[in-house]
Amino acid sequence: MSTVRVLVGTRKGAFILTSDGKRRNWGVSGPHFTGWEVYHVKGSPADPNRIYASQTSGWFGQIIQRSSDGGKTWETPGGGMQMAPGGMPAGESNKFVYDTSAGSGKPLTTHQWYDGTQHPWEFKRVWHLEPSFTDPDTAYAGVEDAAIFRTTDGGKSWHELSGLRGHGTGPKWQPGAGGMCLHTIILDRTNPKRIYIAISAAGAFRTDDGGETWKPINRGLRSQYIPDPTAEVGHCVHHVAMHPARPEVLYMQKHWDVMRSDDAGDSWREISGNLPTDFGFVIDVHAHEPETIYVVPIKSDSEHFVHDGRLRVYRSRTGGNEWEPLTNGLPQENCYVNVLRDAMAVDSLDKCGIYFGTTGGQVYASADSGDSWDPIVRDLPAVLSVEVQTLQ
Amino acid sequence: MIQVALPAHLRTLAGVSGDVSIEVSGTVTQRSVLDALEERYPMLRGTIRDHVTKERRAFLRFFACQEDLTHEPPDAPLPQDVASGKEPFMIIGAIAGG
Numbered sequence: 001m002s003t004v005r006v007l008v009g010t011r012k013g014a015f016i017l018t019s020d021g022k023r024r025n026w027g028v029s030g031p032h033f034t035g036w037e038v039y040h041v042k043g044s045p046a047d048p049n050r051i052y053a054s055q056t057s058g059w060f061g062q063i064i065q066r067s068s069d070g071g072k073t074w075e076t077p078g079g080g081m082q083m084a085p086g087g088m089p090a091g092e093s094n095k096f097v098y099d100t101s102a103g104s105g106k107p108l109t110t111h112q113w114y115d116g117t118q119h120p121w122e123f124k125r126v127w128h129l130e131p132s133f134t135d136p137d138t139a140y141a142g143v144e145d146a147a148i149f150r151t152t153d154g155g156k157s158w159h160e161l162s163g164l165r166g167h168g169t170g171p172k173w174q175p176g177a178g179g180m181c182l183h184t185i186i187l188d189r190t191n192p193k194r195i196y197i198a199i200s201a202a203g204a205f206r207t208d209d210g211g212e213t214w215k216p217i218n219r220g221l222r223s224q225y226i227p228d229p230t231a232e233v234g235h236c237v238h239h240v241a242m243h244p245a246r247p248e249v250l251y252m253q254k255h256w257d258v259m260r261s262d263d264a265g266d267s268w269r270e271i272s273g274n275l276p277t278d279f280g281f282v283i284d285v286h287a288h289e290p291e292t293i294y295v296v297p298i299k300s301d302s303e304h305f306v307h308d309g310r311l312r313v314y315r316s317r318t319g320g321n322e323w324e325p326l327t328n329g330l331p332q333e334n335c336y337v338n339v340l341r342d343a344m345a346v347d348s349l350d351k352c353g354i355y356f357g358t359t360g361g362q363v364y365a366s367a368d369s370g371d372s373w374d375p376i377v378r379d380l381p382a383v384l385s386v387e388v389q390t391l392q
Numbered sequence: 393m394i395q396v397a398l399p400a401h402l403r404t405l406a407g408v409s410g411d412v413s414i415e416v417s418g419t420v421t422q423r424s425v426l427d428a429l430e431e432r433y434p435m436l437r438g439t440i441r442d443h444v445t446k447e448r449r450a451f452l453r454f455f456a457c458q459e460d461l462t463h464e465p466p467d468a469p470l471p472q473d474v475a476s477g478k479e480p481f482m483i484i485g486a487i488a489g490g
Contacts, residue, residue: 035401092438094443
């Protein structure tokens with residue numbers, strides 16, 4: 001019998017929700033890391049019991065937590081009493097230091113600040129953790145200020161893939177309202193050398209050589225809030241999703257506009273179609289139907305709540321443009337929550353399960369591809385991220 | 393032995409309850425206390441001061457003997473009552489927010 005484990009990051013800790021394959025009765029474990037912001041929790045495809053969590057605080061900075069037993073117990077890898085020869089700590093799991101070595105090219109030291117001046121890169125937190133498909137000890141971290149790091153020792157130490165920050169467009173990157181964050185990392189199971197990332201507000205980038213070099217992939221995006229609406233960089237991409245069976249096809253929720261690429265990001269076209277508003281944060285793809293996608297329209301960039309006081313997931317079965325509202329089980333009056341960019345996920349059961357969390361602390365689940373919804377929990381702290389593990 | 397009072401979240405992270413006792417060799421200063429604390433509890437590295445610059449994190453304060461020592465030079469000797477273990481060196485999370 002399959003089981004499902006939903007990993008939830010919130011403003012005040014992490015929660016783990018578990019159910020059997022029927023997805024009707026749920027157990028709730030947590031809060032883990034009580035009182036800390038948990039931006040992201042994600043399990044390793046190579047070893048589902050290996051889970052990484054990003055725990056962060058304005059007071060105490062960044063902590064990386066790791067579980068090797070499916071979230072029952074946690075450790076700060078390398079941060080315990082393990083000593084290397086010489087008496088120094090064997091690892092420092094929360095040490096994210098930008099690469100400024102001469103050997104890695106010409107690492108940039110400044111980006112554009114809110115007032116248009118140049119500002120030095122300053123590490124703030126990890127937004128997203130993306131474990132490798134093949135090695136439980138390898139994972140990537142997307143951080144604020146925007147950069148990508150990799151660990152190959154289970155999170156004990158992290159090293160920047162500085163070719164991204166050294167791409168040459170860095171002085172044009174600028175923080176969005178949530179900071180200048182690298183929030184999306186997509187690995188391609190069919191091509192280990194290819195990685196997609198997205199940054200607010202710089203845009204999407206792709207590497208085809210395992211992270212050595214990167215190129216912006218923003219052709220076709222149009223953003224009225226930057227001086228040149230079709231610029232190579234500067235776009236506020238909120239999230240990108242891919243179906244693993246079709247790695248050339250990408251779906252994007254931009255600040256405004258829902259977009260699609262059929263050529264690995266080399267070009268994009270708008271697929272907002274009949275959405276009531278095309279502002280939003282999340283976007284995801286059905287596990288078994290690569291043309292079925294989900295978004296949650298948000299009213300506007302100054303009104304970060306759902307449109308018309310109604311919580312509606314919109315589903316397109318045609319790869320975009322034609323959208324249907326999914327409302328069965330969701331509040332349809334007096335609802336003013338947001339659904340943040342990493343707060344939607346899908347399981348791989350048949351029928352596909354869809355999950356999302358809100359800033360009001362609800363985590364909703366659908367066990368029938370979105371046709372009907374039920375809350376798993378209603379009163380958590382504001383939800384920052386939702387991931388799902390389908391366990392056999 | 394120097395007594396160090398940690399904020400609750402850092403006690404949880406370090407897996408301790410109450411004040412911690414640490415051995416400090418040489419002159420007892422902010423720097424030598426924090427060096428010894430981080431050596432004894434490596435999981436605290438980066439949570440009190442920056443990994444590289446060793447600058448105090450903005451929302452943390454250092455108190456001892458009813459004095460705010462936050463802005464004292466890191467190599468200035470701490471009060472004798474801290475050095476003797478009579479009074480704790482207190483690491484405080486600043487009240488921020490509302």
